[in-house]
Amino acid sequence: xxxxxxxxxxxxxxxxxxxxxxxxxxxxxxxxxxxxxxxxxxxxxxxxxxxxxxxxxxxxxxxxxxxxxxxxxxxxxxxxxxxxxxxxxxxxxxxxxxxxxxxxxxxxxxxxxxxxxxxxxxxxxxxxxxxxxxxxxxxxxxxxx
Amino acid sequence: xxxxxxxxxxxxxxxxxxxxxxxxxxxxxxxxxxxxxxxxxxxxxxxxxxxxxxxxxxxxxxxxxxxxxxxxxxxxxxxxxxxxxxxxxxxxxxxxxxxxxxxxxxxxxxxxxxxxxxxxxxxxxxxxxxxxxxxxxxxxxxxxxxxxxxxxxxxxxxxxxxxxxxxxxxxxxxxxxxxxxxxxxxxxxxxxxxxxxxxxxxxxxxxxxxxxxxxxxxxxxxxxxxxxxxxxxxxxxxxxxxxxxxxxxxxxxxxxxxxxxxxxxxxxxxxxxxxxxxxxxxxxxxxxxxxxxxxxxxxxxxxxxxxxxxxxxxxxxxxxxxxxxxxxxxxxxxxxxxxxxxxxxxxxxxxxxxxxxxxxxxxxxxxxxxxxxxxxxxxxxxxxxxx
Numbered sequence: 001x002x003x004x005x006x007x008x009x010x011x012x013x014x015x016x017x018x019x020x021x022x023x024x025x026x027x028x029x030x031x032x033x034x035x036x037x038x039x040x041x042x043x044x045x046x047x048x049x050x051x052x053x054x055x056x057x058x059x060x061x062x063x064x065x066x067x068x069x070x071x072x073x074x075x076x077x078x079x080x081x082x083x084x085x086x087x088x089x090x091x092x093x094x095x096x097x098x099x100x101x102x103x104x105x106x107x108x109x110x111x112x113x114x115x116x117x118x119x120x121x122x123x124x125x126x127x128x129x130x131x132x133x134x135x136x137x138x139x140x141x142x143x144x145x
Numbered sequence: 146x147x148x149x150x151x152x153x154x155x156x157x158x159x160x161x162x163x164x165x166x167x168x169x170x171x172x173x174x175x176x177x178x179x180x181x182x183x184x185x186x187x188x189x190x191x192x193x194x195x196x197x198x199x200x201x202x203x204x205x206x207x208x209x210x211x212x213x214x215x216x217x218x219x220x221x222x223x224x225x226x227x228x229x230x231x232x233x234x235x236x237x238x239x240x241x242x243x244x245x246x247x248x249x250x251x252x253x254x255x256x257x258x259x260x261x262x263x264x265x266x267x268x269x270x271x272x273x274x275x276x277x278x279x280x281x282x283x284x285x286x287x288x289x290x291x292x293x294x295x296x297x298x299x300x301x302x303x304x305x306x307x308x309x310x311x312x313x314x315x316x317x318x319x320x321x322x323x324x325x326x327x328x329x330x331x332x333x334x335x336x337x338x339x340x341x342x343x344x345x346x347x348x349x350x351x352x353x354x355x356x357x358x359x360x361x362x363x364x365x366x367x368x369x370x371x372x373x374x375x376x377x378x379x380x381x382x383x384x385x386x387x388x389x390x391x392x393x394x395x396x397x398x399x400x401x402x403x404x405x406x407x408x409x410x411x412x413x414x415x416x417x418x419x420x421x422x423x424x425x426x427x428x429x430x431x432x433x434x435x436x437x438x439x440x441x442x443x444x445x446x447x448x449x450x451x452x453x454x455x456x457x458x459x460x461x462x463x464x465x466x467x468x469x470x471x472x473x474x475x476x477x478x479x480x481x482x483x484x485x486x487x488x489x490x491x492x493x494x495x496x497x498x499x500x501x502x503x504x505x506x507x508x509x510x511x512x513x514x515x516x517x518x519x520x521x522x523x524x525x526x527x528x529x530x531x532x
Contacts, residue, residue, distance in 0.1 A: 018250045020286070021520060024467045028513035041469040043252055 006034040007141035010058040010090075012049045014073035017065045018042045022096060026064055033134040034141075035060065046073075046080040052102030053085065059141060063094040063117075068096035070109045078116040091137070095130060146191050147204050148331045149398045154213045157408045158401070160209065161383065162215040164236075166190045166227065170173055171220045181512040189395075193217065198233045205234075214238055216279070222247040222258040232272030238279075238463055239269065241319075242302035244454055244463075245361050247283035248470040255472040259451040263309045270310030283317035283334075289479050289519055290466055291487050292321060292330035293435035294495070298463065299334075300341050301441055305450040312438025313346040315383065320354045320372045322522055323485035328421060329428025331379040336429075337436055348382035351375065353408075357524045358391035364527035365389035366407065373408035377421035384408065392524070428486070434498050439463070442496045461494035478511045481522050 009030050011023060020042050023060050030037040038056050040048060053061060061081075074094045081092065094117050098108055102123065109120040121130045169177045178192035193201060209215045213298050216238040219227050224241065231239060247258035269276040282299030295318065303314040316338055331349065338347055353372035359365045366389050377383040388396040388404040396404075407442045421429060431485035443457040444450070457463040461474035466489075468475070476493030489497070490507050511519065517526075 020249075020469045021467070023469060025513055025516050028511070028516060032513055039469060041252060041471065042250070069471075 004034060005031075005036040006138055007036070007059040008056065009035040009037045009060040009062060010049070010052055010056055011037050011039045011062045011064065012044050012052070013040075013042060013063065014065045014067075014070055014077065015043055015045045017067040017104045019066050022066050026062060030062070030134065033131075034138045035134070043057060046077045049077060050081050050084050052079065053090065054088075057088070058090050060137060061090050061092045063092070063133045064096045065094075066097045068097055068100040070094065070096055071104070071112070074098060074117075075112060075115050078112070082116045091118045093117060093119040093121065093130075093133070095119075095126050098122055147208070148403070150205070150208050150215070152398050152402055153405065154190075154208050156405060156409075158405075160213070161404060162213055164191050164193065164215055164217045166217065166219040166221075167192050168220075170194055170227065173221070173223060173226070175226070188311060188515040193234075195221075198230070201234050208237040210237070216277075220246060220250060222251040222253040223261040224265045225261060225268060229272075232268060235273075236271035237269070237275050238277040238308070240279035240315075242278075242280045242282055242298075243305060243451065244298055244302060244458075245285055247431075248465060248468050248473055249286045252470070255470075256455055259305075259455060262305070263451055264308035266306050266311045270312075275309045275313060277313040277315070278311050279315040279317055280306070281317055283350075284352055285353055285465055287319065288321075288466060288523075289352075289433075289481075289487065291441060291479050291489055292318075292326065292333075293432050294463065294465065295319065295496075296297065296330065296334045296337060296436040296525075297439035297443070300337055301443060301450065301454060303338075303342055303345065303347065303436075304444075305403070305454065307342075307345050308450050314342070315348050315350045316342075317350050317352060318381075319352040320375060321487050323458075323483050323487070324371060324375055325422070325425050325484075326428045326486040327375055327381055328419065329425045329430075330432050331375075331381065332421060332425075332429040333433035333436060335380070336433060337440070341440065349380075350383040350385060352385045353387040355387075358387060359522050359524045359527040360392040361528045362389045364524070364529065365391060368481055368523065368527045369404060369407055370411045374412035374519060376408075377412040377415040380418050406453040413452050438496055438498045442507055460483075462496055464493045464495050466490075479519075480507070480511050480515070481519055485522075485526075 011026055023039055027037045027039050105122045112120045119133055153160050153162055157392040167188040175194045178188055178195040181188050217231055218240055243259040247253055247255055280299045280302035282302045283295045287456055299316045306314050353369050358430050359368055367431035386408045388400040388406045390396045390400050442462055443453050445454045446453045458472050464477045466477045466479040478490040480490040482488045490511050
């Protein structure tokens with residue numbers, strides 16, 4: 001049985017990434033944390049993501065990528081989303097393996113947050129940090145309901 | 146590319162060369178590889194459409210021949226141009242399939258991939274005397290798929306190739322989570338192939354485990370050895386090996402040579418086909434019945450196998466666990482039972498025989514934390530950790 005759904009989440013990835021196990025895992029994970037998770041499959045263009053945000057109107061957008069191109073294409077995605085969405089602004093987070101080198105994690109986190117992401121989840125503690133974030137997000141969603 | 150192929154060709158045991166295409170060619174972009182080549186940038190595979198026919202023939206000169214067949218591996222759901230180029234070069238062996246190269250890795254509608262593969266089979270079948278295609282249906286997403294649906298899709302794809310003019314095929318099967326279940330599955334696969342592919346020239350190709358790989362050298366080596374042993378004991382005619390570096394990086398030529406030798410040595414130490422234990426025979430019988438039911442249901446839908454496949458996915462009769470493609474119903478999931486065997490957790494509308502002994506439908510679907518454990522089950526087992 002699924003728990004009650006307290007927030008709407010759009011789960012997406014970048015255009016070059018055909019991996020899906022990360023998305024399958026996260027969809028279950030978000031649902032278990034009280035989210036209604038809509039998933040767009042693999043290899044999603046920024047335009048598809050933006051269109052889905054406009055029609056689905058999620059509270060949270062999760063961009064997950066593990067092919068090492070997530071930094072560049074994730075940056076493109078947030079830039080396009082910020083430009084196209086106007087005043088409607090869900091929370092945006094991004095995570096996974098976003099470059100091919102672990103040592104990049106610190107500076108790419110800063111850069112992606114400057115570009116518009118609210119949170120970036122990379123490295124060993126990514127799942128743990130995302131869990132804490134989701135618990136807090138759910139609390140806030142329940143309060144605002 | 147030639148360096149790797151000639152190193153493999155020089156090995157003292159029977160080997161097949163592999164020409165793996167780059168990811169631009171995979172999505173039908175033949176211009177970007179040229180830009181990369183002009184700039185001296187590396188590609189992650191061989192751009193067979195971008196290179197001229199002469200360039201590829203020169204690259205293969207003195208290597209490709211009756212003693213060293215070369216198979217082109219491409220990963221594309223729309224392979225017409227790749228197959229045309231194969232024929233121009235004089236190559237005749239490739240792999241994939243309308244389902245197995247569409248649903249797991251692309252967003253192309255299944256109907257379009259089926260049409261494209263029908264055309265591609267005719268291109269290869271009409272253009273080469275010994276056209277051969279290996280169905281990738283026995284691998285699909287690489288892990289967490291019950292053996293019966295892998296076998297059913299692989300055999301259905303082989304029948305599709307046959308219907309479209311390719312009469313020499315191979316049936317893939319990816320090593321799963323239990324050697325006993327795999328022995329039973331390959332025995333069932335051979336019996337079913339004998340039954341359904343009697344008009345075709347066929348053989349079985351075993352893949353070393355395709356999912357999350359052990360990160361330790363010892364664990365990875367042991368998993369590769371187990372796959373080689375499995376292949377030999379079950380009379381698989383061909384196998385595709387991974388390297389101990391799988392979990393970390395793209396393997397070098399030396400890594401590949403090491404793994405090929407490791408597999409060959411392991412297989413050479415086994416001198417007979419294994420008689421199945423009673424547990425393995427029970428797996429064989431269950432998987433045979435499940436796969437046969439699936440194949441017969443699907444084939445009963447239409448005389449055209451492409452239409453059968455499309456209808457079957459549409460109705461959820463074929464439904465690949467954890468596959469997110471829009472043409473997959475997505476009502477199934479799989480788990481690993483306490484004996485290590487892959488089982489259906491939710492079977493959706495997949496027509497499974499009602500009387501199967503083991504078939505216990507779980508109350509709960511697989512949770513996210515269970516899924517993580519399942520994905521890492523083999524890696525943890527071989528790395529010597531507890532799940």
